[in-house]
Amino acid sequence: MQIYVEPDAIKRERYAEQLLRAGYQTVPDMIELQRYFNGHPDCLLVVFGAAVELDEVLEFSAYQRVQRPELGIVLVRTRVTNALLQSALRAGVREVVRDDETDIRAACLRAIEVGKAMQTTVRPARTADSTAKVITVFAGKGGCGKSVVATNLAVALAAGGSRRVLLIDLDLQFGDVAIMLKLAPARGIADAVPMTGRLDESGLRSLITHYIPGCDTLLAPANPASADQISRDLVTELLTTARPLYDFIVIDTSSAVTEQVLAALDSSDWYVLVVTPDLPTLKSIRLTVEMFDLLTYPPDQRLILFNRADSQVGLSIEDVEEAVGAPLSTHMPSSRDVPTSVNKGTPLILENPGHPVSRAVRGLADRCAGIDREPERVRRRALLFGRRNASKKPARSDAS
Ligand SMILES: Nc1ncnc2c1ncn2[C@@H]1O[C@H](COP(=O)(O)OP(=O)(O)O)[C@@H](O)[C@H]1O
Ligand SMILES: [Mg+2]
Structure with missing residues (x-):
């Protein structure tokens, strides 16, 4: 499968006639490209017409260079300068050609040939220390903010595309990730069922819905009935297959401890436990901590996120710490902007990175x-107050 991106409708029609015979799909913009591209993991070539914004092409190429190295990208421009050539090739564009049908065709054939050769080449495995860290966001109660935390955390970890993050929605019956990120779940975990026992990298790629640079998602089934077909072993297999491809895997979960959630917990490096200041949640977190102790999940890998920490409901931080039996790692305030962002389908951290909720997630x-920024802050504070105190400190008297 090959895709031609051309915003100019007249050209698109002209090329469609020429190219469709050769099996090209023409699309008008990046959104349509993404839609087709996600549904066709076998796509070997994307051609960008002369009217497509250069920045968008470079961003797409830089991302795909790592995600799908065999993908050929051909960029058509009315004028090809040295500077353009340099930045395009640096981003991973395979060919830059003038807007001429014969040139384009020749470049496409070359790019496809290279892609096919690469597909059959065994790629070196990534180094052992580059396997993803798995972070499972859990709470024994619904409505605590697990999905809000998981979606914002995945975006924060992706850091604008500098890391690769996979967000998995393991709330298999009532998953909210698709709705919270305004994604159409074309494919997802349920489509992995026929691949159980023989899931490989390209199979996994075919299930993924790309969100933003650095952040992919594996969405929950649209039909809650499919949840039963997803076995504990399949979840483990998905994680094992995804680990070498990403830096972080963030898992959103259901409130029930299902066998699929247990599989995720068993494979986790970090456990983010979300707690809100209300008695039923405190009771459930106590039970969760006891379960974690029984399962011997290391306490130093548990991060307790206190959501709606500023709610004036009569429960203090000390009450919560006592119930949890561990210090709280992160305090996230309550804000009306959270449900507003959920309703918009845009994580708050994308829309307002400086918001106190976004800062807590970061x-x-x-x-x-x-990354521990605390010592630096503490050091600076100590330096500042230390100096101030030193200047005010009265001379020590030894008279007593
Ligand atoms: N810090 C917060 N401030 C205000 N509302 C919040 C906050 N965190 C979560 N919410 C709201 O609580 C509701 C439940 O959050 P959600 O993430 O879906 O919970 P869960 O996944 O644990 O069931 C959502 O409507 C969300 O907007
Ligand atoms: Mg949820």
């Missing part, structure tokens, strides 16, 4: 990524 992402 703090959590830093913890998961092993």
Whole structure:
């Protein structure tokens, strides 16, 4: 399968006639491209017409260079300068050609040939230390904010495309990830069922819905009845297959401890436990902590996120810490902007990165990524107050 992106309707029609015979799909823009592209993991070539924004092409290429190295990208421009050539090739574009049908055709044939050769080449495995860290977001109660945390955390970890993150919706019956990210679930976990026991990298890629640079998703089934067909072993297999391809895998879960959720917990490096200041949630977190102890999930890998931490409901931080039996890692305030962002289908961290909720999520992402900004802050504060105190400090008297 090959795709031709051409915003110019007249050209699109002209090329469609020429190209469709050769098996090309023409699309008008990046959104349509993404739609076709996600549904065709076998796509070997994307041609960008002269009117497509260069920045969009470069962003797409840079991302695909890592995700699908065998994909050929041909860029058509009315004028080809050295500077353009350099930046395009650096981003992973395979050919840059003038807007001439014969040139385009020749470039496409070359690009497809290279792609086919690469498909049959065994790619070197990524180094062992580059396998994804798995982060499971869990709470024994619904409505605590698991999906809000998981979606924002995945975006925070992707850091604008500098890391590769897979967000998996393991709330198999009532998953909200698709709706919270405004994604059409064309394919998802349910489509993995026929591949159980023989899932490979290209099979996994065919299930993925791309969200933004650096962030892919594996969506829950649209039909809740499909949940039963997804076995514990399949979840483990999905994680094993995805691990070498990503830096982080974030898993949103149901409130029930299903066998699929247990499979995710068993494979996790970090457990994000979401807790809100109300008695039923505190009771359930206590039970969750006891279950984690029984399953011997290491306490130092549990991160307790206190959501709606500022709600004035008579429960103090100390009450919550006592119930959880561990210190809280992250405090996330309550804000009307959270449900507004959910209803818009855009994570708050994308829309308002400076929002206190976004800052809390970034703090959590830093913890998961092993970035500790605290010592630097503490050091600076100590330096500042230390100096101030030193200047005010009265001379010590030894008279007493
Ligand atoms: N910090 C917050 N401030 C305000 N509303 C929140 C906050 N966190 C979550 N919510 C709201 O709570 C509801 C449940 O959140 P959700 O993430 O779907 O919970 P869960 O996945 O645990 O069932 C959503 O409507 C969301 O907008
Ligand atoms: Mg949820």
